[in-house]
Amino acid sequence: MSKRKLIVRLKHLYLHAYVWFWIFVAIFPVLWIISMSLDPRNISKPTTLTLIPPGASLAAYLRVLKHPYQGANVSFVRLLWNSLLVAGGTALLSVLFGATAAYAFSRFKFPGRKAGMLSFLVVFMLPASATLAPLFVILTFLHIRDSLWGLVFAYTSSSLPFAIWNLKGYFDTVPKELEEAALVDGCDRNSAFFRVILPLSVPAIAVTVLFGFMNGWTEWMLAWTFLTKPKSFTLAMTLYNMVGQWNTPWSNFAAFSILVSLPIIIIWFLLQKYIVSGLTLGGVKG
């Protein structure tokens, strides 16, 4: 082996070690939570680091499916349905309203366009807790604070800036000629949008739907502050409530967090390619 080759090999070896260190960091919490979820002893306190605990079983999963919310009698199916409603509603409304608005920003040069885009950007960086006080008061007066619909509206509003930004960036890359051809062929603007632009923008729409869904599925802070009836609680709130207690049943918590995050992780990996290009396109594109 030549000296040069040896140096390259050593360099690769070193880099592999470096990458493996970070892989270990990245998956350590995941392994820990899987291990805890399989522990049969309904431990409140784990004392060893083992990947597969002795007598591993799915008992914790069954327990949380049967009786998910401590302190209130509400079924897993009910919580799941609430979460699906909130997440699905948020995804649907944000893609519907986001796409139409993004189309206008992409294709029309109307007075107020620049100000509109900038105001969406300002809202994008505004954290939910900064307007929590007035939102709480307003939704209370409108009598929708303690309802899932109030949540859907709040989440849609916080998902829209990204949805519009992301979709506008994508629409900009769809050649105008396609639309013009459709207009010449007798389409009006509406059908050109629904039949030409939308079908060509599936990747960006998929990402927008995913982000809206994720927002609704994982948000717990507004939900926890606004909702009071256990009947309308979500999965995210349930998980938060589990940790809030002094004696966290750790295997139950672990099993539940896996159940809640698994759908998101699966969809995320399926759409990963689009997420990356969507995020970088929206930001980097000139």
Add this chain to the structure above:
Amino acid sequence: MVDYSDIGLWEKIRRNKLAYKYILPAALVMAIVTAYPIVYEVWMAFTNFSIVNLKNPHPAFVGLRNFIMILKNQVPLENFNFWRTLGFNVIWTVVNVFFHVTIGISLAMALNTPKFALKKLYRALLIIPWAVPSYISALIWRNMFDTQFGAVNLLLAKLGLPHNIAWLTNPNAPIKFLSILPYAFYADLITNVWLGFPFMMVVATGALQSIPKELYEAARIDGASEAGQFFHITLPLIRFAMMPAIMLGVIWTFNQFNIIYLVSGGGPLGETEILVTQAYKLVNPGGLFGIASAFGLVVFLILLGITLFTNRITKATESAL
């Protein structure tokens, strides 16, 4: 797009009627749930709005009292200290983004090495922290930082290192001259670095792949060292692609509610509080709606400043407009 520059404003608006119709639904939702609350917040900020006013919305006008109470740390909430929170928030953001970017770029470069084995598998594994919903990651890490039974201390024990660290409850600083940063800061930091490096790695990978290979060949022929290539080719060329991502990272980290609130809870003694967690606590459990509104406005102004400032550096949005 047709150039309408020679016609009047009203005519421009009339000709673009369809555009406004397309924007209307989004604008309506945002007006009700975002814009109106901001306006309402301005009014509330000058009143002594409290829980009782939820039934009777006629609070008294108090002028600038709420703002003065915030700036003078006189808010009746445990451990409230606006200036410490603001300073901590800035340190928190800078340190986090620094680690996100350096780790992200270093991993992207390692995986971009020619003929590197198992690249795809490695990338998929490294991206896992990004795919897990952040509030679940935060809850898991909080659990892992438990003093007696947490995975972090168990791991340290296995490695023969000091392992009775009260990560979340010890108010003292582990590094003496960084006395304002308690153990909980490092717990939050580890969690958030874990959470944030994959995003920067992915962005850096894209940026690295767009650099023409010929540049490196030319540099090698000219006898440039690896370090020289990094500082004179790689870094200047990925800077532009990284800037919008860094700006996004700054805003995300500055407002990283889930990690701070769920891992350290802002404690011990409010030492790891950031602005958004403080804003939340003023409402729940504080119930101090008037002060919370004033606080929200202050946060809003600070963020506006940061956005305009970073936007000027990166010019990220100008090109997109």
